[in-house]
Amino acid sequence: MRAQQRNADTALAKGLGWFSIGLGLAELGAPTSVARLIGVHDDDGARNLLRTYGLREVANGVAILGTGGGDAEWLWTRVAGDVLDLATMGSALRRNTGANARKIAVGMASVAGVLVADVIAAQRVAGDSGRANVFEMRPRQRTSIRVSKTFTINAAPDEVYSFWRQLDNLPRFMRHLESVEPLGGRISHWVARGPAGVRVEWDAEMIEDSPQRISWRSLERADVPNSGTVDFTPAPGGRGTELRVRLQYDPPGGKAGKWFARLFGEEPAQQLYDDLRRVKSLIETGEIPQTPGRSSVVHPAQPHAGRRRAAGGRR
Amino acid sequence: MRATCWMGTRNVQVRSVPDPQILNPRDAIVRVTSTAICGSDVHLYDGFIPTMQRGDVLGHEFMGEVVEVGEAVGNLHVGDRVVVPFPIACGHCNMCEREMYSLCENSNPNASMAEQLWGYSPCGIFGYSHMLGGYAGGQAEYVRVPFADVGPLKVPDHLEDEQVLFLSDILPTGYMAAENCNIQPGDIVAVWGCGPVGQFAIKSAYLLGAERVIGIDRFEYRMRIARERAGAETINYEETDVWDAIREMTGGRGADACIDAVGMEAHAANAWHIYDKAKTMMFMETERGAALRQAIMCVRNGGHVSIAGVYGGFMDKFPIGAIVNRSLTIKSGQTHVHRYMRPLLERIEAGDIDPRFIITHRMNLSDAPTGYEIFRDKEDECLKVVLKP
Numbered sequence: 001m002r003a004q005q006r007n008a009d010t011a012l013a014k015g016l017g018w019f020s021i022g023l024g025l026a027e028l029g030a031p032t033s034v035a036r037l038i039g040v041h042d043d044d045g046a047r048n049l050l051r052t053y054g055l056r057e058v059a060n061g062v063a064i065l066g067t068g069g070g071d072a073e074w075l076w077t078r079v080a081g082d083v084l085d086l087a088t089m090g091s092a093l094r095r096n097t098g099a100n101a102r103k104i105a106v107g108m109a110s111v112a113g114v115l116v117a118d119v120i121a122a123q124r125v126a127g128d129s130g131r132a133n134v135f136e137m138r139p140r141q142r143t144s145i146r147v148s149k150t151f152t153i154n155a156a157p158d159e160v161y162s163f164w165r166q167l168d169n170l171p172r173f174m175r176h177l178e179s180v181e182p183l184g185g186r187i188s189h190w191v192a193r194g195p196a197g198v199r200v201e202w203d204a205e206m207i208e209d210s211p212q213r214i215s216w217r218s219l220e221r222a223d224v225p226n227s228g229t230v231d232f233t234p235a236p237g238g239r240g241t242e243l244r245v246r247l248q249y250d251p252p253g254g255k256a257g258k259w260f261a262r263l264f265g266e267e268p269a270q271q272l273y274d275d276l277r278r279v280k281s282l283i284e285t286g287e288i289p290q291t292p293g294r295s296s297v298v299h300p301a302q303p304h305a306g307r308r309r310a311a312g313g314r315r
Numbered sequence: 316m317r318a319t320c321w322m323g324t325r326n327v328q329v330r331s332v333p334d335p336q337i338l339n340p341r342d343a344i345v346r347v348t349s350t351a352i353c354g355s356d357v358h359l360y361d362g363f364i365p366t367m368q369r370g371d372v373l374g375h376e377f378m379g380e381v382v383e384v385g386e387a388v389g390n391l392h393v394g395d396r397v398v399v400p401f402p403i404a405c406g407h408c409n410m411c412e413r414e415m416y417s418l419c420e421n422s423n424p425n426a427s428m429a430e431q432l433w434g435y436s437p438c439g440i441f442g443y444s445h446m447l448g449g450y451a452g453g454q455a456e457y458v459r460v461p462f463a464d465v466g467p468l469k470v471p472d473h474l475e476d477e478q479v480l481f482l483s484d485i486l487p488t489g490y491m492a493a494e495n496c497n498i499q500p501g502d503i504v505a506v507w508g509c510g511p512v513g514q515f516a517i518k519s520a521y522l523l524g525a526e527r528v529i530g531i532d533r534f535e536y537r538m539r540i541a542r543e544r545a546g547a548e549t550i551n552y553e554e555t556d557v558w559d560a561i562r563e564m565t566g567g568r569g570a571d572a573c574i575d576a577v578g579m580e581a582h583a584a585n586a587w588h589i590y591d592k593a594k595t596m597m598f599m600e601t602e603r604g605a606a607l608r609q610a611i612m613c614v615r616n617g618g619h620v621s622i623a624g625v626y627g628g629f630m631d632k633f634p635i636g637a638i639v640n641r642s643l644t645i646k647s648g649q650t651h652v653h654r655y656m657r658p659l660l661e662r663i664e665a666g667d668i669d670p671r672f673i674i675t676h677r678m679n680l681s682d683a684p685t686g687y688e689i690f691r692d693k694e695d696e697c698l699k700v701v702l703k704p
Contacts, residue, residue, distance in 0.1 A: 154409045239409055274427065281421040285405040286387065287339040289424045289439065289461060291449040300370030301442065301449040302318070303335035303459060 004220075009124040013069030016078060016121055019114070020061030027054025039103025040092050049088070056081055075122035082115035146248045147269045151276040154240040155283050157232040161211040163283055164230060164243075173278035173288065175271065187219070194251075200224050225250045243279070245272060317704065318372040318455035319683040324362030329681050332372065335451065335459035340387035343463030345399060349476040350377040350453050352683070352700045353484060354510050355625040357691045358579060359443070363601070364627055366428060366446040374454025375401035375441040376483045378476060381467070382457070388464045397467035399460055400652035401484045403439045403450065406465035417649035422461065423448045432628065437649055454683060456704045468656045471664075477701060478663055481515070481670045487655035489515025489576070490522075492623035495646035496572030498523045503565050505529040505613060506547070507606040508576035509537035511673045511699045512623055516574050517545040518668055529564065531557060533584070536696040544672040552609075553584045561613045569615030577606035578624025594631055601628030611637050622647035673699045680704040 027034055031050040035042040060081060063074040086108055093104045153160050163169055167180040167188055178191045178199075186206040194200050202222030208215040208229075217227035226249035233242045247268075278288050292304030318332045335344055353376055358364050378398040384391055391397070404416035411419050419438035423429060428446045429436035439461075442452015451458065460467060470479045489512050496504055504520045506513050509532035520528045530547035532538050538549035550560050561570050582588060583605035594600035607622065611634045614620050620643060638645065662668050675698040678686055686700040 152409070154407060154412065270427065277426060280408075281405075284407045285341070285421050285462070287341060289403075289405075289422050289448070290338055291424055291439075291451075292338075300320070300368045300372070301445065301451050302320075302370060302372050303333045303451050303457075 005124075009121065010069035012117070012121045013064055013075055013125055016075065016114075016118060017061045017064030017069060020057045020064065020078060022061075024054045024057025024059075024061060027051065027057060029054075037103070038089065038107035039096065039100040040089070041096075041100075053081075053085065053088075070125060072122045072126035075118055075125060078118040079115060079122060082111055082118055085111050086115070144248055144250050145268050146246070147272045148244070148246040149269065149272045149276050150242060150244040151280050152235050152239055152242055153280045153283055157234055157241045158211045160241045160243055160283060161214070161232045163279070164214065164232075165209070169282075173282055174275045175278075190218075192224075194224070200252075202226070224252060243276065245276060247272060316456040317680060318451070319374060319680065319702075320369075321359060321367055321371045321373055322369055325360060327360060327373065327684050327687050329683050330370075332370075332451075332455070335457050337383060337385045338459065339461060340385045341462050341464055342385040343381050343388055343391055343460045343467070344383040345377070345379045345397065345453075345458050345460050345467070346382045347377050347379040347453055347456055347458060347704050348396075349379070349480050350374050350455075350680075350702050350704070351480060351485075352376075352454070352686050352690050352702070354512060354578065355443070356687070358625060358627070360687050360691060361580065363579060363595075364444050365432075366444045368445060368449075371442070371444070371449075372451040372455055373442045374452035375443060376480065376485065377441075377453030377458060378470070378480050378483060379458075381463075384463065390464050391467060391469075395467075395469050396472065397469055398479050398482045398656070399441075399453065399458070399467050400482075400487075400656060401441055401443075402437075402649060402652055403441065403448065403461050404465055404653055405462050411465070414651060414654045415648075416651045416653040418651075425449055440649070454680065454702060456680070466653065468660065470660065474663065477671050477674060478669065479660065480701065481511075481673075482652075482656050482659055482663075484650065484652065485511050486515050486659055486668075486670055487652045488512050488623055488650040489517075490519040490655055490659060491648075491650050492516045492574045492576065492621045493519035493523050493525075495621035496520065496523075496525075496574065496619045497644075498525050498572065500524055501526045502571040503527045503529065504572045504574065505531060505561055505570040505610070506574045506576055507531045507610055508578075508624065509534070509541040509547075509549070510576065513537075513574075513576035514541060514545050514673050514698075515670070516576050516623060517541055517547045520574075521546055522662070522667065527564070529561065529570070533582070534693055537693075537698060540672070540698060557609055558613050565615070569618065570613055571615055572619040572621060573610035573614040574621045574623055575607045575610045576623045579603060579626045581606040581624075583609075591631070600631040602626050602630045604630040604633065608632070608634055611643065614643060617642045617644075619644045619646060674701055676700045678702055 027050045031047040032042050034050055035046050040046050060074060060077055067074060089104055089108045093101060096104055167182055170180050171177040176192045178193060181189045183189055187203055189203050191201045200223035202224060203219040204216045205219055206216045211232060213229060213231050215229040218225050228247040231244040235242045281288050316332060316334050317329050320328055320330045322328050356373055359367060359373060381391055381393055381395045381397060402417040403422040404411050404419040405421040408420040417438050422439035423436050425445055425448055426436035439448025439450055441450050493516050498520060502525050504525045506516050506528060509530045513530060517528045517530055528547045530538060530541035530549045531552055533551055533553045541547040541549055550557055579602035581603045587605045591603035591605060595603055610620055675696060680702045683702055686702060689695050689697045690700050
């Protein structure tokens, strides 16, 4: 999924690189025609300026193609160039009227359109590479979420492993998981509910499966790409098993998606923590402790009218 | 059913609420025959405990008859007469297996809340705020009892309710407080607070071999009961300097062990009271720890301070210097009731202790609001209120 996206983004960048070269060559080789096309008065000053801009465009295009479309910095320089072009044409617009003014305006609209494309390309490429770049106000960070939590369970490691390995046990304690369906071999199909009840699905492949460790990764076309590891380690002094879960996932919408989830009170580390507390209770006592109203401090500590028996306590 | 509900600070009402249902396979439903108001309920009443919600059902000292059992409860049947311990324990976590039942790892569904305040969470408790599980309590007609195969203790028919009710909380609490003193032959134990827990702590200290037990309070009727029914020597802290008196009574050594059976709403006869009261009212301190400070000062070098009183958060001006420089041991905890119920029942049956001596008032559940008032304000020589639904 990520590879596909990266390819699309560099393709866009390279396209803009070729456009730069084409436009630059036109400005260098035929400044008079370009000036007339955009409605600017065709004098020596204008032609020289256009040649200078042409040089800039060609250099920029070469730089983009030379870095394989993967360096956001050269896309940001395109943006700077677009801004310069717009400024120049803006002042020309003020000095012109009639048909010329209309031409300039059309030219400006075209540049504005290219400007938008440049900005999008720059952001995408910057996001893919995860590196800071000089033209951004703040460093761009990876939008993957990583959480890791540990719990000690008073049961032998192979008992805990067997419980976890039985995939249809997982929705009993993982609050967001609706179902896990083995599809044969090491592949399984997962359905979960994200914030605001949005349904997400993916196929996952178990990469490692031993009583000491289970690890998996989602396959292509996952709604939410994810991977993780579960370790089953003996706890010291006969205390049972140290269960350690490490998860990584890319929420849809990148960083915006992360904040969207927080708005709904969904904190990934806390979720995992609560899920593990529940699996501990399930394995040690056979049930999950519950009081009506769950963990919110919204409902009074009273018997809940009309609630049906919920063995295993999922929900 | 009727239940005593917390409706705000100093506002409890008996209201009609839904009957409890079995939610988990190891639950049981108990019809309450007797229940009591605890000193720690007063902290809820006075608004000192956070995460209370309007409408919460109170009460953690209760007993009664089993009327329904979940499918996974094998050792309890409908009709059994049981006393229910106030901490809820699963029996299968590391802590329960080590008999530290009030630290059960599986009974607090709101454990994360408690972790914010205390680092880790203790067990869930009946009727004692959402931070400790949000369980509906036992000052009601019926209660849902989780892990009913572990907690409830069957009691013989020849013992009446009032003889065994206090196995649910305060008798084991007084006993564990005394046990935490590591009492040796010849020891002199001082107990701050002659309330119900203090009375049982005094009795337990004697049972555990203390030479002399001193009870400290300011209400004459409580000190009289401590002298006449529990065998203590008493000090009125409003009339006597406690540190001087204890020093004299112990040959200049100090008390071998001190028990704080007062807790977070301590009253003091000196400037400490003004300090603590002002600070708690301004929310700059969460407890009034005057009794605990004094206990630490009065214990001998190398002695034990056993904290039975309930505290919730962060006390101000804590004498850490005294502890560090004098090799003191501090022991505390919510009572591991399950550990003590059977041995103490045997003591009751053998006549070593008759817990009924602390009961001063009996009322119908509907009069619970009055019960809270007179218990809190120590009116009408109130020591312990027992409610009957």
